[in-house]
Amino acid sequence: MTVNATPIIELDRVSRVFEQRRRQVKAVDAVSLAVQEGEVVCLVGESGCGKTTTGKMIAGLIHPSGGEVRYAGKNIWAMSKDEFRRYRLAVQLIHQDPYASLNPAHTVYGIMSAPLLQHGIVANHKQARERVRDLLRTVDLTPPDDFLDKYPHQLSGGQRQRVSVARALTVSPKVIVADEAVSMVDVSIRVSLLNMLSRLKRDLGVTFIFITHDLAVAKHFAWEGRIAVMYLGRMIEIGRTPQIINHPQHPYTRALLSAIPEADPRITRTKERLQLRSLDIPSLLNIPSGCSFHPRCPLFEAGLCEVSVPPLADVGDGTRVACHVVARERAKEVVA
Amino acid sequence: MSENAKTAGEPALLVEDLWVEYPARRGVVKAVRGVSFELRRGETLALIGESGSGKTTLGLALVRLLPKAARIKQGRIMYYRNGTSQDVLALNAEQLRRFRWQECAMVFQGAQNALNPVLRIEAQFLDTARAHGMTDAKAVRERAIELLKMVQLDPQRVMHSFPHELSGGMRQRVLIALGLLLQPQVIILDEPTTALDILTQRSVIEVLRRLRTQLDFSLIFISHDLSLAAELADRVATVYAGAIVEIGSVYDIFERPRHPYTLALTRSVPTVTGEMHPLASIPGSPPDLINPPLGCAFHPRCPYATDQCRSQEPRLERVGDDQFAACWHWQEVKP
Ligand SMILES: Nc1ncnc2c1ncn2[C@@H]1O[C@H](COP(=O)(O)OP(=O)(O)OP(=O)(O)O)[C@@H](O)[C@H]1O
Ligand SMILES: Nc1ncnc2c1ncn2[C@@H]1O[C@H](COP(=O)(O)OP(=O)(O)O)[C@@H](O)[C@H]1O
Ligand code: SF4
Ligand code: SF4
Ligand SMILES: [Mg+2]
Numbered sequence A: 001m002t003v004n005a006t007p008i009i010e011l012d013r014v015s016r017v018f019e020q021r022r023r024q025v026k027a028v029d030a031v032s033l034a035v036q037e038g039e040v041v042c043l044v045g046e047s048g049c050g051k052t053t054t055g056k057m058i059a060g061l062i063h064p065s066g067g068e069v070r071y072a073g074k075n076i077w078a079m080s081k082d083e084f085r086r087y088r089l090a091v092q093l094i095h096q097d098p099y100a101s102l103n104p105a106h107t108v109y110g111i112m113s114a115p116l117l118q119h120g121i122v123a124n125h126k127q128a129r130e131r132v133r134d135l136l137r138t139v140d141l142t143p144p145d146d147f148l149d150k151y152p153h154q155l156s157g158g159q160r161q162r163v164s165v166a167r168a169l170t171v172s173p174k175v176i177v178a179d180e181a182v183s184m185v186d187v188s189i190r191v192s193l194l195n196m197l198s199r200l201k202r203d204l205g206v207t208f209i210f211i212t213h214d215l216a217v218a219k220h221f222a223w224e225g226r227i228a229v230m231y232l233g234r235m236i237e238i239g240r241t242p243q244i245i246n247h248p249q250h251p252y253t254r255a256l257l258s259a260i261p262e263a264d265p266r267i268t269r270t271k272e273r274l275q276l277r278s279l280d281i282p283s284l285l286n287i288p289s290g291c292s293f294h295p296r297c298p299l300f301e302a303g304l305c306e307v308s309v310p311p312l313a314d315v316g317d318g319t320r321v322a323c324h325v326v327a328r329e330r331a332k333e334v335v336a
Numbered sequence B: 001m002s003e004n005a006k007t008a009g010e011p012a013l014l015v016e017d018l019w020v021e022y023p024a025r026r027g028v029v030k031a032v033r034g035v036s037f038e039l040r041r042g043e044t045l046a047l048i049g050e051s052g053s054g055k056t057t058l059g060l061a062l063v064r065l066l067p068k069a070a071r072i073k074q075g076r077i078m079y080y081r082n083g084t085s086q087d088v089l090a091l092n093a094e095q096l097r098r099f100r101w102q103e104c105a106m107v108f109q110g111a112q113n114a115l116n117p118v119l120r121i122e123a124q125f126l127d128t129a130r131a132h133g134m135t136d137a138k139a140v141r142e143r144a145i146e147l148l149k150m151v152q153l154d155p156q157r158v159m160h161s162f163p164h165e166l167s168g169g170m171r172q173r174v175l176i177a178l179g180l181l182l183q184p185q186v187i188i189l190d191e192p193t194t195a196l197d198i199l200t201q202r203s204v205i206e207v208l209r210r211l212r213t214q215l216d217f218s219l220i221f222i223s224h225d226l227s228l229a230a231e232l233a234d235r236v237a238t239v240y241a242g243a244i245v246e247i248g249s250v251y252d253i254f255e256r257p258r259h260p261y262t263l264a265l266t267r268s269v270p271t272v273t274g275e276m277h278p279l280a281s282i283p284g285s286p287p288d289l290i291n292p293p294l295g296c297a298f299h300p301r302c303p304y305a306t307d308q309c310r311s312q313e314p315r316l317e318r319v320g321d322d323q324f325a326a327c328w329h330w331q332e333v334k335p
């Protein structure tokens, strides 16, 4: 992966405002992100921070209110009809809720053959059946003939999620946006689902935007990639996964990592916890001024943090952080 | 203190060979199959297991709040306090009403959304108290304020709020405070942190930890989240296909599991702290409780399975000082 190549996906100060009870909600606020082909980037953050909205904008399913979404260097909303069609096929979204995303009235074969036939990827049903069988094998639904004629309600949550993945693969996407793809399934089947996705990443070279609220899952899926942390619609830290996990910089990222309960009694009972100033979660309808984390932040400095929004600043080791205090301290270290 | 719950003496609750079923169109769902365990005085016991394994049904059975369709096929639930015992399955309606809040309180799964939406929090406390014959509103208010402080809420603000004005984590803490109102000896929490954000989860965990040192009660919590058990439990019971397949101290369960399912489960959850290690994947899918597999219900997914496992169901047996597992081949299971 060369650093100078045109990113396959690029968000340039992308925002999205929703109308909620006649008030404006800024779900995503000036988020920038460049993803190289073959890369895996995890978007993490707590519920409502804007992960899904960002994912939907990457997949071209909703318009940004401001900023540009680019695919291979081109603004997707300025593309010709034909270009846009190709982009929509190249970037596939796997939905957060596998129950809602598969048509309950269609069989697995029906669900998967539709895009194959519609986009002329296969010529007839005979070819479609073969291709669907192959794809079901790719997602470990074997033997495929056991699944072809099943309806979504006849599948377990994990199997449904595999069908969603297989359907996304019908159009040979270059980018998969996986929104909480393993969150709704049980622990015992989560790992095999994660392993299957990792294999796709490796064997097919698919670029992954992996959305999850679970930092431990992000660590395992994207150890070789990057993690971007969001808070109230803004990206507040981004860097290589080992750096973010082992040396988080932003006070919010540090608070999150220290708060996570771990499935190991010795680790979890001795972990150092970062105390917040307040437990109240601000509403998107009333985002705090300046740094939106300031009412809860243990490093808060009056006269600075509530005054201006900190920009994402490079703090070394490939990490960028949106925090006045961290940026200042790192700058001092560089000078010293 | 909760770290070393007494092992001797009378338990708070004793469950013996409990079976619960739900009739369904396809057949009978065997949601709880022959569960036996004791809840020790002052301890925190975690019931962990995946969705559909029967945890909620078991919890509801303990306080006799199962849906009408459910049937308790057999079993015994004994409750002990101050040297006297009660047979929970034999209580009449009036005795049950008292039992549920004053002896054994349960906070339900998803209950954050179950507070009465039109009542302020103060009124919810007063109502609950009144239903149990506590008519001294001033005393109830004082107790409510004390409890709200214990769960780290600001009583001034919360008492006069409606449920929708509080966050999910605040509502969960209100429910825990409400559950403690009548000073029960046993509290059952069903998925107390599920669906809460990380920082909110943390505050609920810390509240529970603090309460355990301030008040004297035994706690059962039900969760599909192993990390919650690792945080809070003295002992952990693994539930699979309606049965407890292993029970032991939290350290034994996480560090020396003897049941292949417990082993696989504890090795399949990633941690953020520590080394990257490969995660174990468990083949196959969760069992069908209408037709559970013959023999050991875990055999279709178990790497240790033999012919014996496919025909005979193992029972819990002692596998360590204070650890029990239901597996024919537990001696071969090496963490
Ligand atoms: N009212 C009901 N009628 C029929 N079957 C039911 C009913 N409630 C639960 N079941 C079935 O009983 C079994 C155990 O359910 P239970 O809700 O107790 O499990 P659980 O482990 O708590 O799951 P979850 O974590 O998803 O709530 C499941 O197979 C479930 O489908
Ligand atoms: N279609 C919509 N209309 C109004 N508000 C929305 C819509 N979609 C998302 N939102 C709001 O935008 C915010 C971010 O949502 P989302 O992107 O779904 O976050 P996440 O996936 O991280 O939970 C939330 O407050 C949500 O309620
Ligand atoms: S800018 Fe200030 S309030 Fe925001 S994270 Fe940094 S120190 Fe905390
Ligand atoms: S009894 Fe047999 S199948 Fe069941 S857990 Fe033990 S080894 Fe596995
Ligand atoms: Mg989402």
Ligand SMILES: [Mg+2]
Residues within 6 Å of the ligand: B055, B056, B109, B190, B191
């Ligand atoms: Mg449940």
